[in-house]
Amino acid sequence: MTAGAHWFVPCPRGLEAVLAEELGELGVATGKIVQGGVHLGASLAEAYRVNLRSRLASRVLWQIARAPYRSEDDIYKLALRQPWGDWFDVDLTIRVDVSATRSPLRSLEFTTLRIKDAVCDHLRSATGRRPSVDTRAPDVRIYAYLDESQCTLYLDTSGDALFKRGWRTEAGEAPLRENLAAGVLRLAGWRPGEPLLDPMCGSGSFIVEAAQTCLGIAPGSQRRFGFEKLKTFDSDLWATEQVRPPFESLAGDPHLAASDVAGDSIVQTRANLARAGVPADVLELILLKQVDARHIRPTTAPGMIVVNPPYGQRIGLRGASDEGSFFAEFGNTLKQRFAGWRCSILSADLALQKKLRLAPSRRTPLYNGAIECRLYRFDLVEGSARRSAPAALPPIEP
Ligand SMILES: C[S@@+](CC[C@H](N)C(=O)[O-])C[C@H]1O[C@@H](n2cnc3c(N)ncnc32)[C@H](O)[C@@H]1O
Missing domain, CATH: 3.30.2130.30 (VC0802-like)
Structure with a gap:
C-alpha cells in the first residue's frame, strides 16, 4: 500500500x-x-x-x-x-x-x-x-x-461495512443504512445550517447523520477498521488522520427536528443521537416530538423536509385507514403549511407523486439494498396547493 x-x-x-x-x-x-x-x-x-x-x-x-x-x-x-x-x-x-x-x-x-x-x-x-x-x-x-x-x-481495508458507524443499537422499523441516509441528504442538497425536519424519523438515521455533520463528528470515529489488523498498518499515519480538524462544523443550534407517530421512535432517535456523540446541550436543541406526519407544523424558518415513509407489506402507516388517503392528507399538509420548504421523499412507491397530488421537480433513481426507489423532490412554492394535477414529469435522472 x-x-x-x-x-x-x-x-x-x-x-x-x-x-x-x-x-x-x-x-x-x-x-x-x-x-x-x-x-x-x-x-x-x-x-x-x-x-x-x-x-x-x-x-x-x-x-x-x-x-x-x-x-x-x-x-x-x-x-x-x-x-x-x-x-x-x-x-x-x-x-x-x-x-x-x-x-x-x-x-x-x-x-x-x-x-x-x-x-x-x-x-x-x-x-x-x-x-x-x-x-x-x-x-x-x-x-x-x-x-x-x-x-x-x-x-x-474497512472490515465491517462502513454504514455500521458503531452507535446503532436501537434499530427500529426498517432503518435506512446510514450511508444511504447520508447520501439522500447530499442528493437532496441539504447543507449544515439549513433547518431539517424528518416527520417519520423511525430510529433517526437522517437526523443522526445530519447532527454528526453539523458537529464535525467523523462517521467512523466510534468504530474499528480492517486495516488495523493488516501488517501494513501504520499507526502513526492513522493517528495523524484521526486528529485532522473536522471539515465541517457548526456551533450553536443545528436547527434539526424529527417526529414520528410512534413514541418508541422518539425514544430511539434520542438514544441514537446521544450514542452518536451529540452532546447533551446540542441534543436539547434538537426538536423531537411524537406526532402524526399529517399534523406537523413548521417550527423554524423554511428549510428541508427529508422523509422515508413506510412502504410494502411488512410495515404499515399508522393512524390511516388506507395509504391513498394518508398521502393525500400528508400532501395537503405540505402544500398548506410548508410553502417555501423543499421536501425530499425516499420511497419504493413509483406512483407516490400521484398519491401526494404534488408534482416533483426531480425524481432520482436510488437503491435501498436490492429495492429500487425514487428520491422525489418537491419544491413547495407558494401556491403549489393549486397544482393538484401533476404536469408531465421531467425525465428521470441517470
Ligand atoms: C420506513 S420507517 C422510517 C425509517 C427511518 N428513516 C430510519 O432510518 O430509521 C417509517 C416510519 O414511519 C412511521 N410512521 C408510520 N405512520 C406514520 C404517521 N401516520 N405519521 C408519522 N410517522 C408514521 C413509523 O412509525 C416508522 O418509524
Missing part, C-alpha cells in the same frame, strides 16, 4: 456521483465512476481518511492484483502467487467473496472456494500453517471481482 495504490470504493447504487463529490471534498482525487462505486488512485493516508470520514462509502477496497482469466484455475494461480504473508498473519481468520458481471464461469461459489484454497495453500507452503475461515466475523476479507475477461483481487 504505497502512494498511488489503486482502490475501489463501493456505495449504494445511485450515490456514485455524490460519492465522487464527497471524496473530492475529502481531498482525494477520484478516478473512474462506475455503477456501484468509484475508483481511486490514493495514498494509504487517504484510504484511512476515506474509511474514517466518508459518509457515503460502503467499503474501501485495496486492489492487490488484476489479470486476465478464462477458468477457475487461472484465478487459483493468480491468487496463489500473491504475497499474502506480507499482508496478514496466518493466525487471522479470512473470508472470501466473489462478485461478477458477465463472467463466463459457471459457479461463483466454486471460484470462491478456489481463491480460499489458493490463499491457504500459499500460506501453508510459506509458514507450514493455514488460516481458518470465519464467514461471520473474519479478521481479513478478500474480494474478487470478475468481468468477462479480467479478475481483480482486493483486500478490504
Whole structure:
C-alpha cells in the first residue's frame, strides 16, 4: 500500500456521483465512476481518511492484483502467487467473496472456494500453517471481482461495512443504512445550517447523520477498521488522520427536528443521537416530538423536509385507514403549511407523486439494498396547493 495504490470504493447504487463529490471534498482525487462505486488512485493516508470520514462509502477496497482469466484455475494461480504473508498473519481468520458481471464461469461459489484454497495453500507452503475461515466475523476479507475477461483481487481495508458507524443499537422499523441516509441528504442538497425536519424519523438515521455533520463528528470515529489488523498498518499515519480538524462544523443550534407517530421512535432517535456523540446541550436543541406526519407544523424558518415513509407489506402507516388517503392528507399538509420548504421523499412507491397530488421537480433513481426507489423532490412554492394535477414529469435522472 504505497502512494498511488489503486482502490475501489463501493456505495449504494445511485450515490456514485455524490460519492465522487464527497471524496473530492475529502481531498482525494477520484478516478473512474462506475455503477456501484468509484475508483481511486490514493495514498494509504487517504484510504484511512476515506474509511474514517466518508459518509457515503460502503467499503474501501485495496486492489492487490488484476489479470486476465478464462477458468477457475487461472484465478487459483493468480491468487496463489500473491504475497499474502506480507499482508496478514496466518493466525487471522479470512473470508472470501466473489462478485461478477458477465463472467463466463459457471459457479461463483466454486471460484470462491478456489481463491480460499489458493490463499491457504500459499500460506501453508510459506509458514507450514493455514488460516481458518470465519464467514461471520473474519479478521481479513478478500474480494474478487470478475468481468468477462479480467479478475481483480482486493483486500478490504474497512472490515465491517462502513454504514455500521458503531452507535446503532436501537434499530427500529426498517432503518435506512446510514450511508444511504447520508447520501439522500447530499442528493437532496441539504447543507449544515439549513433547518431539517424528518416527520417519520423511525430510529433517526437522517437526523443522526445530519447532527454528526453539523458537529464535525467523523462517521467512523466510534468504530474499528480492517486495516488495523493488516501488517501494513501504520499507526502513526492513522493517528495523524484521526486528529485532522473536522471539515465541517457548526456551533450553536443545528436547527434539526424529527417526529414520528410512534413514541418508541422518539425514544430511539434520542438514544441514537446521544450514542452518536451529540452532546447533551446540542441534543436539547434538537426538536423531537411524537406526532402524526399529517399534523406537523413548521417550527423554524423554511428549510428541508427529508422523509422515508413506510412502504410494502411488512410495515404499515399508522393512524390511516388506507395509504391513498394518508398521502393525500400528508400532501395537503405540505402544500398548506410548508410553502417555501423543499421536501425530499425516499420511497419504493413509483406512483407516490400521484398519491401526494404534488408534482416533483426531480425524481432520482436510488437503491435501498436490492429495492429500487425514487428520491422525489418537491419544491413547495407558494401556491403549489393549486397544482393538484401533476404536469408531465421531467425525465428521470441517470
Ligand atoms: C420506513 S420507517 C422510517 C425509517 C427511518 N428513516 C430510519 O432510518 O430509521 C417509517 C416510519 O414511519 C412511521 N410512521 C408510520 N405512520 C406514520 C404517521 N401516520 N405519521 C408519522 N410517522 C408514521 C413509523 O412509525 C416508522 O418509524
